[in-house]
Amino acid sequence: xxxxxxxxxxxxxxxxxxxxxxxxxxxxxxxxxxxxxxxxxxxxxxxxxxxxxxxxxxxxxxxxxxxxxxxxxxxxxxxxxxxxxxxxxxxxxxxxxxxxxxxxxxxxxxxxxxxxxxxxxxxxxxxxxxxxxxxxxxxxxxxxxxxxxxxxxxxxxxxxxxxxxxxxxxxxxxxxxxxxxxxxxxxxxxxxx
Amino acid sequence: xxxxxxxxxxxxxxxxxxxxxxxxxxxxxxxxxxxxxxxxxxxxxxxxxxxxxxxxxxxxxxxxxxxxxxxxxxxxxxxxxxxxxxxxxxxxxxxxxxxxxxxxxxxxxxxxxxxxxxxxxxxxxxxxxxxxxxxxxxxxxxxxxxxxxxxxxxxxxxxxxxxxxxxxxxxxxxxxxxxxxxxxxxxxxxxxxxxxxxxxxxxxxxxxxxxxxxxxxxxxxxxxxxxxxxxxxxxxxxxxxxxxxxxxxxxxxxxxxxxxxxxxxxxxxxxxxxxxxxxxxxxxxxxxxxxxxxxxxxxxxxxxxxxxxxxxxxxxxxxxxxxxxxxxxxxxxxxxxxxxxxxxxxxxxxxxxxxxxxxxxxxxxxxxxxxxxxxxxxxxxxxxxxxxxxxxxxxxxxxxxxxxxxxxxxxxxxxxxxxxxxxxxxxxxxxxxxxxxxxxxxxxxxxxxxxxxxxxxxxxxxxxxxxxxxxxxxxxxxxxxxxxxxxxxxxxxxxxxxxxxxxxxxxxxxxxxxxxxxxxxxxxxxxxxxxxxxxxxxxxxxxxxxxxxxxxxxxxxxxxxxxxxxxxxxxxxxxxxxxxxxxxxxxxxxxxxxxxxxxxxxxxxxxxxxxxxxxxxxxxxxxxxxxxxxxxxxxxxxxxxxxxxxxxxxxxxx
Amino acid sequence: xxxxxxxxxxxxxxxxxxxxxxxxxxxxxxxxxxxxxxxxxxxxxxxxxxxxxxxxxxxxxxxxxxxxxxxxxxxxxxxxxxxxxxxxxxxxxxxxxxxxxxxxxxxxxxxxxxxxxxxxxxxxxxxxxxxxxxxxxxxxxxxxxxxxxxxx
Numbered sequence: 001x002x003x004x005x006x007x008x009x010x011x012x013x014x015x016x017x018x019x020x021x022x023x024x025x026x027x028x029x030x031x032x033x034x035x036x037x038x039x040x041x042x043x044x045x046x047x048x049x050x051x052x053x054x055x056x057x058x059x060x061x062x063x064x065x066x067x068x069x070x071x072x073x074x075x076x077x078x079x080x081x082x083x084x085x086x087x088x089x090x091x092x093x094x095x096x097x098x099x100x101x102x103x104x105x106x107x108x109x110x111x112x113x114x115x116x117x118x119x120x121x122x123x124x125x126x127x128x129x130x131x132x133x134x135x136x137x138x139x140x141x142x143x144x145x146x147x148x149x150x151x152x153x154x155x156x157x158x159x160x161x162x163x164x165x166x167x168x169x170x171x172x173x174x175x176x177x178x179x180x181x182x183x184x185x186x187x188x189x190x191x192x193x
Numbered sequence: 194x195x196x197x198x199x200x201x202x203x204x205x206x207x208x209x210x211x212x213x214x215x216x217x218x219x220x221x222x223x224x225x226x227x228x229x230x231x232x233x234x235x236x237x238x239x240x241x242x243x244x245x246x247x248x249x250x251x252x253x254x255x256x257x258x259x260x261x262x263x264x265x266x267x268x269x270x271x272x273x274x275x276x277x278x279x280x281x282x283x284x285x286x287x288x289x290x291x292x293x294x295x296x297x298x299x300x301x302x303x304x305x306x307x308x309x310x311x312x313x314x315x316x317x318x319x320x321x322x323x324x325x326x327x328x329x330x331x332x333x334x335x336x337x338x339x340x341x342x343x344x345x346x347x348x349x350x351x352x353x354x355x356x357x358x359x360x361x362x363x364x365x366x367x368x369x370x371x372x373x374x375x376x377x378x379x380x381x382x383x384x385x386x387x388x389x390x391x392x393x394x395x396x397x398x399x400x401x402x403x404x405x406x407x408x409x410x411x412x413x414x415x416x417x418x419x420x421x422x423x424x425x426x427x428x429x430x431x432x433x434x435x436x437x438x439x440x441x442x443x444x445x446x447x448x449x450x451x452x453x454x455x456x457x458x459x460x461x462x463x464x465x466x467x468x469x470x471x472x473x474x475x476x477x478x479x480x481x482x483x484x485x486x487x488x489x490x491x492x493x494x495x496x497x498x499x500x501x502x503x504x505x506x507x508x509x510x511x512x513x514x515x516x517x518x519x520x521x522x523x524x525x526x527x528x529x530x531x532x533x534x535x536x537x538x539x540x541x542x543x544x545x546x547x548x549x550x551x552x553x554x555x556x557x558x559x560x561x562x563x564x565x566x567x568x569x570x571x572x573x574x575x576x577x578x579x580x581x582x583x584x585x586x587x588x589x590x591x592x593x594x595x596x597x598x599x600x601x602x603x604x605x606x607x608x609x610x611x612x613x614x615x616x617x618x619x620x621x622x623x624x625x626x627x628x629x630x631x632x633x634x635x636x637x638x639x640x641x642x643x644x645x646x647x648x649x650x651x652x653x654x655x656x657x658x659x660x661x662x663x664x665x666x667x668x669x670x671x672x673x674x675x676x677x678x679x680x681x682x683x684x685x686x687x688x689x690x691x692x693x694x695x696x697x698x699x700x701x702x703x704x705x706x707x708x709x710x711x712x713x714x715x716x717x718x719x720x721x722x723x724x725x726x727x728x729x730x731x732x733x734x735x736x737x738x739x740x741x742x743x744x745x746x747x748x749x750x751x752x753x754x755x756x757x758x759x760x761x762x763x764x765x766x767x768x769x770x771x772x773x774x775x776x777x778x779x780x781x782x783x784x785x786x787x788x789x790x791x792x793x794x795x796x797x798x799x800x801x802x803x804x805x806x807x808x809x810x811x812x813x814x815x816x817x818x819x820x821x822x823x824x825x826x827x828x829x830x831x832x833x834x835x836x837x838x839x840x841x842x843x844x845x846x847x
Numbered sequence: 848x849x850x851x852x853x854x855x856x857x858x859x860x861x862x863x864x865x866x867x868x869x870x871x872x873x874x875x876x877x878x879x880x881x882x883x884x885x886x887x888x889x890x891x892x893x894x895x896x897x898x899x900x901x902x903x904x905x906x907x908x909x910x911x912x913x914x915x916x917x918x919x920x921x922x923x924x925x926x927x928x929x930x931x932x933x934x935x936x937x938x939x940x941x942x943x944x945x946x947x948x949x950x951x952x953x954x955x956x957x958x959x960x961x962x963x964x965x966x967x968x969x970x971x972x973x974x975x976x977x978x979x980x981x982x983x984x985x986x987x988x989x990x991x992x993x994x995x996x997x998x999x
Contacts, residue, residue: 019473
């Protein structure tokens with residue numbers, strides 16, 4: 001075989017090195033994803049919301065959630081005149097309770113926070129807010145969960161940032177942490193203020 | 194005390210595995226008989242150490258020693274004994290230890306049964322197995338240690354996921370792992386061949402029984418997993434194209450290709466490089482299958498404890514094992530020159546077609562499983578690839594594969610003609626056509642195609658035997674004499690191919706399944722799939738670590754009672770979960786399948802299925818595995834016997 | 848930190864689902880069996896967003912149940928399959944489609960069977976073109992043996 005011409009040997013060598021190259025590329029890809037997962041930039045269970053960058057979905061006014069006396073609809077959100085955080089929550093959801101202190105802090109800082117109780121008993125949600133404090137400026141409830149589906153909600157809590165033109169600018173699925181508020185929510189609020 | 198003993202044994206296993214890697218490989222390089230001879234005792238020693246470690250873990254679980262973190266998190270004192278034992282491998286740490294134990298068993302098996310192998314080859318095979326083993330036992334000892342203590346020890350363990358408290362799932366991991374890990378032996382043979390720079394017919398003959406054994410286990414393991422999801426998950430599904438399932442299917446496909454290409458190496462001394470690559474690839478896919486699904490990267494229904502740090506360790510380990518193997522391949526494979534002359538139209542040509550199709554299916558499954566990851570990584574886009582994609586792409590590749598599976602064995606080695614082979618299959622084709630036409634009568638086209646394919650496979654599998662015995666052309670007595678001369682290995686192939694036909698029939702039958710979801714009062718009767726189902730009553734029943742609610746359903750046809758089904762629901766207070774207990778009654782032609790759902794206002798929600806031919810899916814897989822076992826029993830393939838002849842031939846030629 | 852939270856979040860959502868509550872409410876099914884079959888076929892193409900690797904037809908998650916209902920309402924209203932799937936994609940993105948759309952991003956995916964076959968054929972063609980070492984010339988002893996054989 002040493003007699004074979006090099007011109008024929010080279011492609012053969014390249015072909016036989018192909019599996020190594022392919023496996024290395026695959027391995028690097030997996031490594032990159034693992035690193036992103038560790039850094040929190042990749043969540044295999046996360047679903048990107050297609051609303052980001054688009055106008056909020058149109059929905060008729062939802063009924064009020066006590067202690068509020070009036071609910072709200074898409075028109076009210078668009079007429080808010082300043083950036084608003086919309087938070088979907090439920091009293092039966094444990095991560096919502098984890099998130100609650102962050103919402104209270106945001107409310108104290110004067111950020112307008114609009115809440116939508118997702119598939120909740122009105123009394124249970126009211127009791128929760130009475131017990132842990134009510135961070136919401138506006139409160140409505142989506143008993144059937146249909147409006148939430150229009151927002152692409154797949155679990156609670158989820159939070160959206162709506163700019164003054166009614167365009168969705170930010171979306172966070174899962175509880176907001178202090179880190180997340182500081183690194184993403186606050187800067188974005190500042191940007192669209 | 195016992196857990197510490199296990200811990201110590203695990204550490205000892207690392208040392209032994211390391212020596213098993215270094216000494217024999219070095220000895221083979223230096224042609225030092227004493228060093229080479231150290232391989233079997235080291236492999237057996239490593240096996241004994243890991244067996245001790247594993248025994249210690251099982252012991253801790255059986256006596257409910259909750260000071261062991263692993264036991265506290267996955268066991269409870271009320272759990273039945275069987276699940277205390279099998280629970281030892283029900284979680285991440287325990288299953289990794291089981292994985293290592295099986296790898297050590299592979300090394301010891303080569304040490305014990307490989308006595309007839311050339312000393313250098315055996316030393317290298319065992320050395321490669323030792324090197325692989327060292328990495329994974331080290332992983333178990335350092336970041337995935339099952340013997341970590343918990344202090345203060347809790348009074349009661351947290352219990353295992355009740356879904357796993359099931360005999361099918363209890364034995365699923367050992368069988369599946371035996372399949373996954375068994376492919377380490379062909380892998381080690383491939384690496385040894387690359388180091389030696391030589392692959393010949395004898396090598397093909399040595400690799401095949403190991404590959405066959407691993408393949409039979411993997412077939413059984415996959416079937417058991419699929420059967421489990423059929424009767425436990427309770428919605429009548431049996432295969433979901435979930436990443437975890439695909440991860441087991443990939444080595445199966447590659448391993449099937451390996452079995453067939455090794456035949457070509459043995460008979461014709463061709464496809465050598467390809468077979469070596471397949472041996473490396475099959476085990477690499479097994480590794481990816483067992484480990485990448487645990488990293489949490491892939492989005493699967495099956496929940497594993499996700500830990501990216503562990504994931505990085507695993508990835509480095511995989512890179513070392515797979516990277517070294519493929520690097521060695523790129524470097525040394527060019528030396529393995531092809532020798533056999535090759536005609537496209539021949540038995541070996543058909544086996545090449547079989548390999549291309551099997552690998553194409555594997556490539557599609559691999560692409561589909563990992564595509565969402567790379568779409569996310571490279572384009573930042575989220576897409577899903579699910580069952581509709583796999584069904585649409587795998588089926589068109591399976592059809593030519595089925596055709597080749599029957600035509601190939603009718604071709605002769607070296608040079609064959611297609612037309613005579615096809616002519617001799619006329620009765621198979623006719624039968625398949627008839628079955629297809631009959632089942633197309635009133636049913637959908639796809640199941641009809643499936644039934645035709647099943648008939649083609651089952652009958653076609655026997656065609657070479659019929660041909661060999663000249664059945665109906667010679668007097669029966671003469672045929673019988675010829676039939677008894679057919680070697681077991683040939684029968685094994687026939688039976689494995691027929692097994693796939695049975696599975697195909699089962700899959701096609703399931704496409705005709707009927708189901709209904711009903712809310713009924715006790716005493717009420719509903720009709721599903723030609724049967725009358727009457728809910729007789731509902732009652733509570735206590736269990737060891739759960740409470741059960743049972744429904745009694747009478748299934749009748751034309752007024753005659755066919756079966757009494759008692760589906761149930763179990764609630765496990767400790768884990769605060771509820772599981773459904775499906776009731777299934779089969780007569781092989783169909784399954785009656787009932788699930789009990791919620792109850793409200795005096796009605797119970799029932800999900801009732803009639804699944805035609807469902808058991809054939811797993812029966813077929815069992816037959817496939819049996820075929821593999823039968824081939825193994827062939828004297829010519831038996832690990833010891835032919836090796837001696839090969840070694841003698843080699844000694845004579847030297 | 849964020850990963851931790853994401854894990855808690857995922858865990859809490861997934862837990863009740865893992866119990867495999869494999870039953871749905873018969874009341875949610877459509878009366879017309881043809882429409883119901885169509886709704887089921889559409890549902891099998893849509894991915895449950897909570898339990899993730901199941902279709903909404905298989906999943907017992909609350910959201911999956913709602914989405915099943917939505918599909919049935921749209922089917923009953925006489926919408927085409929494409930319209931219903933587009934409705935879902937507008938809300939949940941292409942993630943919701945178990946059968947990925949044919950678009951530049953997925954060209955390679957959909958072409959994978961053909962690419963694999965072509966690749967296999969190319970490798971075979973390459974291997975067939977490889978020069979094989981010529982058969983070894985007969986040794987003197989072999990020549991003598993052959994000569995003897997031919998003579999006898």
